[in-house]
Structures are given as C-alpha cells and as structure tokens.
Amino acid sequence: MARYVTSGGKWLTAKDLVGDGGQRAAVFSVDESDDIAIKVFLDVNLRLHHRLKEMMAHEAALAWAMDQSVGWRAAWPIDVVRTTSDGKIVGYVMPLMNDCKSLFDVAEPDGATGTHANFNWQTLLNACFHLAETVRGFNDMGVIIGDLSPHNILVSASGIATIIDCDSVGFTSAGSPAKQWPAMHMTDDFSAPERLLHPSQPATVASDRFSLALVISQALMCNVSPFRATAEQVSTRGSLIENLKAGSPPLFGGSNTAERGCLACLPAPVEVLTRQALSESATNEADRPGPEEWVAALCEADISAQACPRDPWHAYCAPDTVCPFCGPGPVSGVAPRPVEQAPAPQPSMPEDRPATTWDAARAAVVLAAVAADIALVAVGAIVASGVWRVLAVVTGVTLLVLLACFVWADDQDPAPSWSGSVLVAWTLGQVLTFGTLAHILLA
Numbered sequence: 001m002a003r004y005v006t007s008g009g010k011w012l013t014a015k016d017l018v019g020d021g022g023q024r025a026a027v028f029s030v031d032e033s034d035d036i037a038i039k040v041f042l043d044v045n046l047r048l049h050h051r052l053k054e055m056m057a058h059e060a061a062l063a064w065a066m067d068q069s070v071g072w073r074a075a076w077p078i079d080v081v082r083t084t085s086d087g088k089i090v091g092y093v094m095p096l097m098n099d100c101k102s103l104f105d106v107a108e109p110d111g112a113t114g115t116h117a118n119f120n121w122q123t124l125l126n127a128c129f130h131l132a133e134t135v136r137g138f139n140d141m142g143v144i145i146g147d148l149s150p151h152n153i154l155v156s157a158s159g160i161a162t163i164i165d166c167d168s169v170g171f172t173s174a175g176s177p178a179k180q181w182p183a184m185h186m187t188d189d190f191s192a193p194e195r196l197l198h199p200s201q202p203a204t205v206a207s208d209r210f211s212l213a214l215v216i217s218q219a220l221m222c223n224v225s226p227f228r229a230t231a232e233q234v235s236t237r238g239s240l241i242e243n244l245k246a247g248s249p250p251l252f253g254g255s256n257t258a259e260r261g262c263l264a265c266l267p268a269p270v271e272v273l274t275r276q277a278l279s280e281s282a283t284n285e286a287d288r289p290g291p292e293e294w295v296a297a298l299c300e301a302d303i304s305a306q307a308c309p310r311d312p313w314h315a316y317c318a319p320d321t322v323c324p325f326c327g328p329g330p331v332s333g334v335a336p337r338p339v340e341q342a343p344a345p346q347p348s349m350p351e352d353r354p355a356t357t358w359d360a361a362r363a364a365v366v367l368a369a370v371a372a373d374i375a376l377v378a379v380g381a382i383v384a385s386g387v388w389r390v391l392a393v394v395t396g397v398t399l400l401v402l403l404a405c406f407v408w409a410d411d412q413d414p415a416p417s418w419s420g421s422v423l424v425a426w427t428l429g430q431v432l433t434f435g436t437l438a439h440i441l442l443a
C-alpha cells in the first residue's frame with residue numbers, strides 16, 4: 001500500500017479505505033495507529049498546501065475541535081502528509097472516528113443496530129445539541145463550516161457529533177497579514193437559498209445558520225426534509241432545490257395530516273426555531289436564529305424528554321403528553337417512519353381469551369344437541385313413514401345447521417346477542433319436532 005510521511009518524519013501506511021472524503025479525495029486508516037486516518041487528495045495544488053498549513057496553525061480552532069471534555073468535535077487536520085520528505089503536501093492526518101455512523105444513518109430507527117443498538121431519538125437529540133454547540137464555538141471564532149450536511153457529521157453511540165471533511169471550512173489565517181480562506185463547498189440539499197442562487201459566493205455565518213437549522217430539524221423528523229414536497233403536494237410545489245432557492249418549505253405550507261405528523265416530532269422550542277429559520281427568515285439572512293439559540297432550545301427539550309412506553313426508539317418532550325411517533329390524534333399513524341405499527345385489534349377468538357364456565361356449559365349443550373338431532377333423524381327415519389319420515393329427517397338436518405349457526409355466531413361474539421336467538425330457535429324446533437314424533441309414536 002501507499003506510504004506517506006508526516007511533517008515530523010513519521011511514515012504512515014495506508015490500510016483500508018474508510019471514506020471518499022469528497023473533493024476527489026480518499027480517507028484511509030493506517031497500519032501504524034488505530035486512532036488516526038489520513039485523507040489523501042487526488043488534485044494536489046499549492047493552494048491546498050497553504051490552506052492545510054494555515055488550518056493547523058489555527059490554535060483556537062484546533063483546541064475547539066478537540067475538546068477534552070467531549071472528544072473530537074471536528075476532524076480537524078492535525079498534521080500534513082507528503083509522499084516524500086521534501087515533496088508537496090498531498091493530504092493530512094486526522095482523527096479516525098471509530099464506531100461512528102453518519103447523522104443521516106442514525107436519524108431513523110433502522111440505524112439503531114450494531115454499535116448503535118441502543119441509539120434512540122433522545123440520543124439523536126443529544127447529537128443535535130452537540131452539533132449546535134460545535135457550530136456555535138466555530139462561528140464565534142470566525143470559522144465558517146460551509147458544507148454542513150448529515151453526511152458530513154459522524155455520531156457516536158452516545159450521541160457525540162463530529163464534523164468531518166472540515167478542510168473546506170472558511171477562516172481567517174492567524175498570520176500577518178491575515179488571509180481569508182473562503183468556504184466554497186456545499187451540499188445542495190442543505191444549502192441556504194443565497195448559496196444556491198449565487199454558488200460562486202462563499203458560505204457565511206448566516207448560511208451556516210440556515211444549514212444548521214435544516215440539518216437539525218430534518219434529523220429530528222427522521223430525515224424528512226421540510227423542503228421536499230409530499231406526495232399530495234408534488235403537483236403544486238417545486239423540487240427540493242427549487243423550494244430551497246425560494247426559501248419556501250412545503251412542510252409549513254399546507255394543513256394535511258402528513259405535515260402535522262412530521263412537525264409533531266419536533267419539540268416545541270425546536271419547532272419555533274425551525275419555523276423561524278427555514279420559513280419566516282429563510283430568505284432574510286439577518287433574522288436566522290444563531291447556534292446558541294439552538295443550543296438553548298435543544299437543552300430545554302432534552303431536560304423534559306421522556307421515553308415512549310411503547311417503543312424504546314421513540315421519545316417526546318414537554319408539553320407533549322403522548323408520543324408523537326405513536327399518536328393518537330391528528331398525528332396518529334402519519335409520523336415519519338414509525339417503528340412497527342401495533343397490530344390491529346383482531347376479532348376475539350375462543351383461543352384468544354381464557355376459558356370460562358360459559359365455554360364449558362356451551363360445549364356440553366352443543367354435544368347434547370348434536371346427539372339429540374342425530375337421534376331425531378334416526379328415530380324419524382325408522383319409526384315414522386311417508387311424509388312424516390321426510391319431515392323428521394329434513395327437520396333434524398335443519399336443526400343441525402341451525403346449531404352450527406349458533407356455534408359460529410357465538411364464536412364471533414361471545415356476549416349473548418343474536419347467537420342467543422339462534423339457540424332459542426333451535427330449542428323450539430327441537431321440542432316441536434320431538435313432540436310431533438311422540439304424537440306419531442303414541443297414535
């Protein structure tokens with residue numbers, strides 16, 4: 001495998017491909033350590049060389065990226081690599097995020113597998129909180145994330161979020177004179193309207209605020225984008241990108257139950273910020289809520305969050321008193337990706353309920369009745385003659401059918417209702433027929 005040398009002269013051997021890294025790059029684990037990875041670019045140029053060196057010199061950003069109390073908030077470059085000791089920089093060393101999944105993958109119940117088997121919506125809330133806190137710290141020091149998307153955010157099983165591919169961030173170098181390094185990369189589905197309309201313009205604090213709002217709200221709604229038209233809206237609303245450019249999310253534009261179901265998954269303070277950032281101020285950059293507001297809202301939501309008694313992945317926050325993923329009410333059954341619907345109530349069958357005295361009595365009555373009917377048919381056929389014989393046999397068979405009807409009706413609804421009437425009719429028929437036979441025999 002290819003070998004690379006760090007600025008300190010340590011050789012690293014590329015081991016396994018662990019990510020594409022975007023921007024025509026590849027990320028490899030290395031033989032020499034389980035804690036680091038190397039990102040190697042295919043298009044190496046002098047600008048990348050300088051950018052990486054300036055990023056590594058940004059001590060405040062590096063300190064924030066590696067927060068001792070939290071872990072890696074961002075996979076910030078920690079060293080550069082070359083193919084030869086005196087060659088050009090071709091990539092950098094970064095932390096290897098072991099046992100993490102993308103925010104996109106953990107935003108749905110299907111992602112709660114393997115290392116994340118115990119991951120649930122409350123852990124997701126925690127991951128969003130950490131993400132907002134990370135963006136707040138970077139924005140405060142003038143670092144613009146730029147390409148913020150759930151595919152560029154890795155989440156640990158305990159809900160720690162780490163931004164990866166952060167070599168494209170925007171920042172001002174610490175050197176003199178200070179140099180601007182713009183954030184030009186973006187993922188269209190999570191970009192602010194102004195960035196989609198003017199893609200040659202770099203990301204800003206305001207565009208980070210829009211993307212943060214979109215990433216958090218979409219994650220908490222199980223990957224349902226507020227800007228994607230539902231099946232009911234698709235004929236009247238534009239594509240996802242058209243809606244983003246217009247700052248017009250279809251999620252807030254209608255009143256159908258699917259929309260209410262998705263929004264119901266957002267804790268109340270988070271929904272307020274989501275509406276403000278993505279609808280009311282979608283095209284008004286100055287009014288978008290800042291990451292510190294998301295931190296406060298997510299913290300408030302987390303304090304009141306409680307697990308759903310029905311499904312361990314679900315959770316809900318005050319003032320909700322029922323789980324929005326389960327319903328009831330207008331959101332029932334339309335929450336995004338509910339985990340396994342409860343089976344519909346089935347008609348109560350005898351084997352579904354405990355045996356009662358009524359069951360035993362009914363079985364005895366039915367057995368006796370069947371025996372009586374068979375006796376009726378036999379006696380009628382032997383003793384009677386002519387029209388009486390035919391009448392006895394037909395009546396006996398009819399009563400057997402009537403008895404079967406009674407058993408069937410009683411199975412459908414054990415509570416005495418019309419099945420009781422059938423039993424009364426059978427009894428009357430039986431008495432009348434036996435009376436007639438007795439009359440013939442005694443005559």
Ligand SMILES: [Zn+2]
Binds near residue numbers: 310
């Ligand atoms: Zn639930």
